[in-house]
Amino acid sequence: MKFKWIVLTFMITIATVLAGCEPLLVLDPKGPQAETTANVIWISIITMAVIVIVVIAMLVNMLVKYRASKQPVDYEPPHIEGNPIVEGIIVGIPILIVAFLSVVSVMSTYAVEGTPEGYEEQEPLVIYASSSNWKWHFSYPEQDIETVNYLFIPTNQAIEFRLYSHGTISSFWIPQLAGQKYAMADMVNTLNVVAEEPGEYVGRNANFNGEGFAENTFNVTAMPHDEFDTWIEEIHETADPLTEEKFTELLEPGHLGLMTFTGTHQDFKPAPEGENGGHDHGAPKENDTESDSDGNSHDEHSESEETDHSNH
């Protein structure tokens, strides 16, 4: 009986929350990758809800029908061994459900790992996203610019993020555009993303990486292609070039506001891919990919925090 109340309370809570607020970020996709995952999540929620309801219904039935107070005092429950047919059913149905979800999982995993459907012909825009404690550096090698803690991307354009880190493992996540993926110091991961609606999105590091983790966020602005091109031109006119010295300074642990440079750090500190990869043990390394940050200078982030990263 009480489960009805618990479940009811739960449902009412969900309903109030869902009705009162904007849609949940993950279920409010703005690109094909996030849309695929949102659909998969809905399919799984519905399938799983059926199972939960069946289990609760069976349980309530047992509790109501077979409680001691409903039975005669001298009632002696029978001795019942397993029954092959019943056990076949309770094995068979879960297998069918799991098989169905396995197909969903495999298909959708291949879908979100690949280039989004309809964008296969397009030459993807490559952006290197690298993390350092506790910032994000975005290098646009084709456009020859670099930004810190914010990202401008053209809409309806396949984007290939190449993720890596200058230290700890972090996780690059823009919930409304795609699921997350790790950025690590010794290899480059690729994340394919398309934004189909112009707008502002929240992005963050989702993987705990120390003291400044909570504020390790970035802003994403998606805009039509011509606006994006204008933005690039403006930067080439106004921003300062990124020097190796300046970049080393940026890598120091702490927080920075939004920053813009011409040139990218790929020229003097390339990503750990190909011959620069952490596991390319054969060739002698030219560049040391390890960051030179000093683990002891933890406490300077408060003064350098300039921007509110909130996006709602």
Add this chain to the structure above:
Amino acid sequence: MEFFERFAIPHPSPMIYASMVAIALVTIAIAVGITYFKKWGYLWSEWLTTTDHKRIGIMYIISALLMLFRGGADAVMMRLQTAVPENAFLDAQHYNEVFTTHGVVMIIFMAMAFIIGLMNFVIPLQIGARDVAFPRLNALSFWLYFAGAMLFNISFVIGGSPDAGWTNYYPLANNEFSPSVGVNYYNWALQISGIGTLMTGINFIVTILKMRAPGMTLMKMPMFVWSGLITNVIIVFAFPVLTIALLMGTFDRQLGTFFFATTDGGMDMMWANLFWIWGHPEVYILILPAFGIYSQIISTFSERNLYGYKSMVASMVLISLLSFLVWLHHFFTMGQGALTNSIFSVTTMAIAVPTGIKIFNWLLTMWKGKIRFTTPMMYSIAFIPLFTIGGVTGVMLGIASADYQYHNTMFLVAHFHNVIIPGVVFAMIAGLIYWWPKMFGFMLNEKIGKWAFWFITVGFCFSFFPMYITGLDGQARRMYTYSESTGFGPLNMLSFFGAGLMAIGFAVLVYNIYYSFRKSPRNIGDDPWNGGRSLEWATHNPVPEYNFAVTPHVISSEALWDQKKRGHQIFRDKIEKIHMPNNTGWPIMVAGLFFVFGFSFIFNIWAGVILSAIAIFGFMGYRSFEKDDGRYISVEEIKETEDKFGGANK
């Protein structure tokens, strides 16, 4: 003075200083109290040196309850900190230490200790044995666990707590990013208690395989014994991985190697793999004994035999095999590509099948039964729907593509608490209440027990269900704060409210122990639940030192039920003298040396490391040549004890 500087805490706060004072005062109070009541001798001879599996089990459970309150205090602090946006109750560093210690304490020092405690107490009774196969090793296991737990718990007042999460991922956990001794504490506390756990695993496999009562074939073991056997097999296969991973971490941090470095041929991803190759089976080490407990309780209070015994056993064996094939789902997002993720996604979801079988078997055990709503049964009933919700969200997380959105969010936090609390914690409380009369000879008060149940269960729902929603709204786990514009505030406040209810529930649970100790009647007979089915209910409450006056005979997994309903005679032999192990101070002393060894190693005090290592080997050498053939309890003594319980055990 320079020598002592290393013991200073790197991030002091008034709360930590207050805890230091509190710890010192409590320690002094306990010592003074024991001295005043002249209990040192009793404590030493009856408890600290005991090799009795029942007393070791009780010591495990007491330690686990202490750790539950330590970890629970951490949990309440976390929920308080995140209850409102931009809260300044804890700073980032302190919050990081709190969630790290919460995870480690709850998994390693609370849940593990609790299930091992219950296995210690119950399994020898259920198989009709006098003790475990290696009683002295068992004592050593406990004291090593205790040494590890104490080592971990002093970290926050001496040198600083670990702060890299209970998963302790490298490179975050290396010297560059975690310069304090915190992660050294993590390495050594887990290492020392892990050695104890591994010994427990070996000990119980041998006990269960070699020491069952006449007639008890493997397929006639009570379900809790089966779950214990499989759990201990998993322990023996999984824990060596942790041992090696921790050792590699220690080498990296303290001896200058590069196993988990991102340069010089090291690989940070290897830690994640090794950690979860141990870590996922660890989840099943916790949940399988819980399944065993529920099987016993549901069967007892439905007055029915367990439905589908064979499929219950088969599903546990299957779960134990699958548990070693799914570790990668903890980091689908590490970039191993669609093929690898798909394979592990399918193996992960496959675990739902044997688990589902168990759920339906429990439901079918209630079918045509005569269900009594006792406190242990209430926990077991609440377990079924709540664990199902936790299980199905696990399947949702197992879908790799969707996991990219759930990973590292509060959705994940909600899921694993949803399986661990109704799954493991409810089982431990239910098991404790269920077997409490066997341990102490009186029942816990049912009315107060049900109040605690309601607070804990309702509190659980309020605490963790909102996290599913905030997770889908993009709240990452382990954030010490968030801005108001994120909109996470109200639901986090609801979680804090739930945490408060749970805290009240646990306080009521403890009050119940105090109340029942004072008020409950003591002459409760051998079968106080009036429906006991397996062998442990055939002996007295509290269980005498030798467990059974004569060796029991068994024809099914429900020996006592057979005696009640089928005229089976459990005890037919004449009372003879009983061979029992001697008490020994050796285990506690060796564990003390391990504590010194670990502590010295943590702070790079090499003289302490070398001296304690030599002393440990010295103790082992002494043990190798020691002659200890145990002792006998005479027939007269047994008869006297049996008469006290109201007639010889016939």
